[in-house]
Amino acid sequence: MHIDYRKEFGVRECPSCATEVKINNNRCPICGYEFPCLRGRRKTLQVGMALLMLILLGLMLLRALSGR
Ligand SMILES: [Zn+2]
Structure with a gap:
């Protein structure tokens, strides 16, 4: 059995x-x-979102620096 x-x-x-x-x-x-697991995928998504926020922040900073 x-x-x-x-x-x-x-x-x-x-x-x-x-x-x-x-x-x-x-x-x-x-x-x-x-x-591969769902938890890992979710974590990757979170990391991706954090990275996107960082890039956006960097772009804003660059704009602020070049603006003056
Ligand atoms: Zn193996």
């Missing part, structure tokens, strides 16, 4: 090397494969 123990123990299989990697480990310790 096959039991899906992966969910029980919070483990998932690495699609690259088939090693079992813990759910809270976003990177495979064997081959370095990075698991």
